[in-house]
Amino acid sequence: MSGLVDPRGNATSTGSRTALEASENALWRMLSFYGVPLDDLDAAIAADPSWLLPRVMKAGFLLNLTEPGLVAEARALLDAAELLAAGANERERGHLAALRMVERGDWQGASRAWGELLKSGPCDMLALQWALLFDFYRGDAEALRERVAAVLPAWSKDDPLHPYVLGHQAFGLEESGRYAEAEMVGRHALAGTARVPWAIHAVAHVMEMQGRPDEGGVWMAAWRPFWGQGNGFAGHLGWHEALFALESLDQAKALEVFDLYLHAEANEITLQRIDAASLLWRLQLLGADVGQRWQRLLAGWALDETIAAGGSAFNDVHALIALLGAGERDAATRWMSAALAHAERGGPWTRAVAREVAGPLMHGLSAFADGRFGDAMRLLGPLRGAGGAHLGGSHAQRDVVDQTLLAAATKASDAAAGRALLDERARTRRSTPLSGWWAEQLGRRDDATP
Amino acid sequence: MRAARFDHQRRTLLRALLPALALGPFAARGAQPPVPIADIHSHYGMITRAMRRSGLAEDMRAQRIALVAWSLPSDLRWIRGTATGVEQFREPEPGSLAPFFAEMLGRMRAYVAENGLRTVLAAADVDACIAGEAGIVLASEGADFLEGRIENLDAVHDQGLRHLQLVHYIGNPIGDFQTRPSTHGGLSEIGKRLVEACNAKGILIDLAHSPGASIDQALAISKQPMVFSHGWVDQDEGRWQDAYGYLKRRLSLAHARKIAARGGVIGLWGLARSQPPAERAPGKGTWTVGHRDTTAYARELAHLVGWVGADHVAIGSDIEGVGRSFSVNDYAQVREVIEALETLKLPASVIEKVAFANYARVLKAALATGR
Numbered sequence: 001m002s003g004l005v006d007p008r009g010n011a012t013s014t015g016s017r018t019a020l021e022a023s024e025n026a027l028w029r030m031l032s033f034y035g036v037p038l039d040d041l042d043a044a045i046a047a048d049p050s051w052l053l054p055r056v057m058k059a060g061f062l063l064n065l066t067e068p069g070l071v072a073e074a075r076a077l078l079d080a081a082e083l084l085a086a087g088a089n090e091r092e093r094g095h096l097a098a099l100r101m102v103e104r105g106d107w108q109g110a111s112r113a114w115g116e117l118l119k120s121g122p123c124d125m126l127a128l129q130w131a132l133l134f135d136f137y138r139g140d141a142e143a144l145r146e147r148v149a150a151v152l153p154a155w156s157k158d159d160p161l162h163p164y165v166l167g168h169q170a171f172g173l174e175e176s177g178r179y180a181e182a183e184m185v186g187r188h189a190l191a192g193t194a195r196v197p198w199a200i201h202a203v204a205h206v207m208e209m210q211g212r213p214d215e216g217g218v219w220m221a222a223w224r225p226f227w228g229q230g231n232g233f234a235g236h237l238g239w240h241e242a243l244f245a246l247e248s249l250d251q252a253k254a255l256e257v258f259d260l261y262l263h264a265e266a267n268e269i270t271l272q273r274i275d276a277a278s279l280l281w282r283l284q285l286l287g288a289d290v291g292q293r294w295q296r297l298l299a300g301w302a303l304d305e306t307i308a309a310g311g312s313a314f315n316d317v318h319a320l321i322a323l324l325g326a327g328e329r330d331a332a333t334r335w336m337s338a339a340l341a342h343a344e345r346g347g348p349w350t351r352a353v354a355r356e357v358a359g360p361l362m363h364g365l366s367a368f369a370d371g372r373f374g375d376a377m378r379l380l381g382p383l384r385g386a387g388g389a390h391l392g393g394s395h396a397q398r399d400v401v402d403q404t405l406l407a408a409a410t411k412a413s414d415a416a417a418g419r420a421l422l423d424e425r426a427r428t429r430r431s432t433p434l435s436g437w438w439a440e441q442l443g444r445r446d447d448a449t450p
Numbered sequence: 451m452r453a454a455r456f457d458h459q460r461r462t463l464l465r466a467l468l469p470a471l472a473l474g475p476f477a478a479r480g481a482q483p484p485v486p487i488a489d490i491h492s493h494y495g496m497i498t499r500a501m502r503r504s505g506l507a508e509d510m511r512a513q514r515i516a517l518v519a520w521s522l523p524s525d526l527r528w529i530r531g532t533a534t535g536v537e538q539f540r541e542p543e544p545g546s547l548a549p550f551f552a553e554m555l556g557r558m559r560a561y562v563a564e565n566g567l568r569t570v571l572a573a574a575d576v577d578a579c580i581a582g583e584a585g586i587v588l589a590s591e592g593a594d595f596l597e598g599r600i601e602n603l604d605a606v607h608d609q610g611l612r613h614l615q616l617v618h619y620i621g622n623p624i625g626d627f628q629t630r631p632s633t634h635g636g637l638s639e640i641g642k643r644l645v646e647a648c649n650a651k652g653i654l655i656d657l658a659h660s661p662g663a664s665i666d667q668a669l670a671i672s673k674q675p676m677v678f679s680h681g682w683v684d685q686d687e688g689r690w691q692d693a694y695g696y697l698k699r700r701l702s703l704a705h706a707r708k709i710a711a712r713g714g715v716i717g718l719w720g721l722a723r724s725q726p727p728a729e730r731a732p733g734k735g736t737w738t739v740g741h742r743d744t745t746a747y748a749r750e751l752a753h754l755v756g757w758v759g760a761d762h763v764a765i766g767s768d769i770e771g772v773g774r775s776f777s778v779n780d781y782a783q784v785r786e787v788i789e790a791l792e793t794l795k796l797p798a799s800v801i802e803k804v805a806f807a808n809y810a811r812v813l814k815a816a817l818a819t820g821r
C-alpha cells in the first residue's frame with residue numbers, strides 16, 4: 001500500500017494525515033521531553049487503527065523507561081502491532097523487530113537493528129533516538145558519537161528536528177572527551193528557537209567533567225525556562241544543577257535543588273529515582289544530613305526484588321544505593337542477590353555486565369556501607385573509567401564510583417590511594433572546592449583550590 | 451596484583467563481548483569523526499594561487515576546517531620576498547592603501563558568498579562552524595588600510611573584518627615591527643588607540659610581527675585576550691639585525707607566556723627550512739621543521755604546549771605566506787599535522803584545544819564585546 005512520507009522523507013504505511021501528524025507530535029515529545037507522547041499516539045491509533053507504527057512507538061516509549069513493570073503492557077502493544085505487520089513497510093517492521101529485542105532484554109541486538117535502519121534511512125529520527133538511548137544505557141560512548149556522525153550529513157540544517165540531532169551529537173562528543181567541540185555544538189543546537197533540553201544537558205555535562213561548577217550553575221539557571229517546568233527531563237537536569245552545587249560544597253543549595261526537582265512526589269519512574277539516590281549518596285559521602293529523604297524516596301519506589309530487579313544493571317545498582325543509604329541492610333542484600341541472579345538468566349551481555357561490573361560494584365558499595373573500606377576500594381577501584389562503562393549511564397553518573405572511592409580512601413586512611421585518584425582526576429578537571437575538600441580530608445592542602 | 455586482576459577482568463569481559471562487538475552497529479568502528487580545525491592565519495588563494503580557482507572552500511569542507519582566519523596582507527602590493535626574508539620595496543602613494551584593501555576585501559567577500567562559506571561575525575557563528583559549517587574570519591595582516599585614522603576601522607568592521615594584526619612589513623603609523631629598527635618605541639599613540647578601538651568593536655587583536663615592546667603595551671591596554679597568530683617561540687626574541695627573516699620573527703618565551711597569562715593564544719606557523727636541525731636547542735634559533743614534514747610541525751606544536759600550556763597554542767599555518775618554504779600548503783597536510791598529534795599520544799582534550807578550541811575561545815571573547 002502506498003502511504004504518506006514523513007517530514008524527513010521516510011516512507012510510512014499510513015494514508016491518514018491526522019495519524020501522521022499525531023505521531024510527529026509524539027516524536028517531538030520524545031525528543032524534547034515536553035509532555036508524554038501517549039495521548040498523541042492514542043490519537044494516531046484512533047485516526048488509523050491499521051497503522052503499525054503508533055503502537056510500536058507506544059511500546060517503545062514504555063520500554064525506554066526501563067521499568068520491568070511496564071514490560072507486559074509494552075509486550076501487549078507489540079503483539080497487537082504484529083497483527084498489523086503485513087500492512088507495514090520494512091522500516092516500520094524493523095522498529096517492531098528491534099523493540100522485540102528490547103523486550104527480551106537484548107539491548108545490544110536492538111541497538112544493532114536500529115543501526116541497520118539508519119544505514120538505509122539516516123533521517124529516521126525514531127531509529128536514531130532509540131539507538132542512542134540504548135547506546136547510552138549500555139555506556140557505549142563510541143556509538144553515541146559515531147551514530148550521529150554517520151547520519152548528520154544527510155540532515156538538512158533547516159529540518160525542525162536538526163537541533164535535536166545536534167543535541168545528540170554534543171552529548172556523544174562529551175562522552176568521548178571532546179569537550180570543547182561538544183560545548184560549541186550544544187550551544188549551536190540552542191541558538192535557534194528549538195527547545196532542546198538534551199543540548200542543555202550535553203553542555204552541563206561538559207561543565208561537570210571540566211570542573212566548572214560556577215559556570216554550570218549559571219548555565220542551568222539561564223536555561224531553566226527550557227527545562228524547569230513541564231519537562232520530563234527536569235529531574236535529571238535538576239540533578240545536574242545539584243551536582244554543580246555539590247562541587248562548590250554548597251550542600252544547602254544541593255538539598256534545595258533536590259527538594260525542588262527530585263523529591264519523592266516528583267519521582268514517577270525509576271530513571272528519576274536513580275538520580276535522587278545518586279545525589280543523596282553523594283551528599284552523604286560529604287557528611288550532609290539528608291533527613292528523611294532516603295525513607296521518602298524508598299516509600300515511593302516499589303523495590304519488590306521478585307518483580308523489579310534485573311531489568312537494568314544501572315537501575316539495580318542505584319536501587320541498592322537507596323537501600324544502603326536508608327540503612328535497609330537486609331533488604332539491600334536480598335535486592336543484590338535477586339538482581340544478580342536475574343541477570344544470570346539473561347543474555348550474554350547482561351551476564352557479562354553483571355559479573356564484571358554490576359556485581360563487584362554492588363559488593364563494593366555494600367562493603368563501604370558496612371565500613372569495610374579496604375574491601376570497598378579493592379572492589380570499586382577497577383570499575384573506574386572504562387572498567388565500569390558497560391554499566392551504562394554517563395561518566396558523570398558513574399562518577400559516584402570515584403566519589404565513593406575517595407570517601408573510602410579517607411575512611412581507610414589510605415591517603416596515598418586517595419591522592420593518586422585526585423591527581424588523576426586533575427588531569428582533565430580544574431580544581432574545585434570539592435576536590436580541595438577531598439584533598440584536605442586526605443591530609444593534603446590543595447594549593448590550586450580557592 | 452590489583453592490576454593483574456583488573457587485566458584479567460578486562461580480558462574476560464572482552465571475550466564475552468567480542469562476538470557482539472564484531473556485529474556492532476557500525477562495521478568500521480574506532481575511526482573518530484575528524485576533529486574540527488581552525489587555522490588562525492592563512493593566505494590560501496591570495497599569493498601563490500588564484501583566489502577563484504584556489505579550491506579553498508572545497509579543501510575546507512573536505513578536511514573539516516571549521517575556521518580560517520583568512521588574512522589579507524594590507525601591504526601586499528608594497529612588499530617582496532628576498533633571499534633572506536620579506537621587505538618593503540616601495541612607498542605607498544598617499545591614499546592608495548585603503549582602496550587596495552577595500553578592493554581585495556571585496557573579492558574575498560565575493561568568494562565567501564559564491565562558495566557558501568559562513569562569514570564569522572558573532573560568537574554564534576563560531577559555534578555554528580564548530581558544529582559543522584566552514585567559516586571564514588575576515589582578517590587583515592597589518593592595519594595599513596587605516597592610513598593612520600582610527601575612524602576608518604568602522605568601514606572595514608561593517609565589511610566583516612573581525613581579526614586584525616596591527617603591523618606587517620611596511621613603515622606605518624601604528625607601531626614597530628619585528629623586521630625593522632624601532633621608530634615608535636613599540637606602539638604609537640595611534641596604535642594604542644587602535645587596541646582600544648578593536649576591543650570596543652569586537653575585533654580580535656593579532657600581535658604577530660610586533661616586537662616585545664609593542665606586545666607589552668598592548669597587553670597593558672587590551673581588555674580581551676589576544677593572539678600572536680603565526681611565528682614561533684624561542685628563548686630569546688628575534689632581532690631586526692638577524693640574518694634571516696625567520697630568525698627575526700622569533701617571539702620570546704617570556705612574551706609568549708605573557709600573552710598566555712592573559713588568556714591569549716600563540717599560533718605556530720608552517721614554515722619549513724631546507725636543512726632543519728634534528729633537535730630543538732632552546733636559545734639557538736633552531737626551527738626543526740623541514741619541507742612537507744608534518745610530523746616535525748606536530749612535534750613543534752607539542753613542544754610549545756609544554757612551554758606555554760595546552761590552552762594557548764594553535765595552528766597559524768601561514769599557507770602561501772611562507773612561499774615555497776612550507777611544511778603544509780593545503781588542508782589535507784594540516785590534517786596530517788593533527789593526526790600526527792594523535793600519533794604523539796597527546797590527549798584528545800589537548801588536541802582539540804590546539805586544533806580549534808583555543809582560537810574559538812579567544813575569538814568568541816573578542817566578538818562578544820562588539821557593538
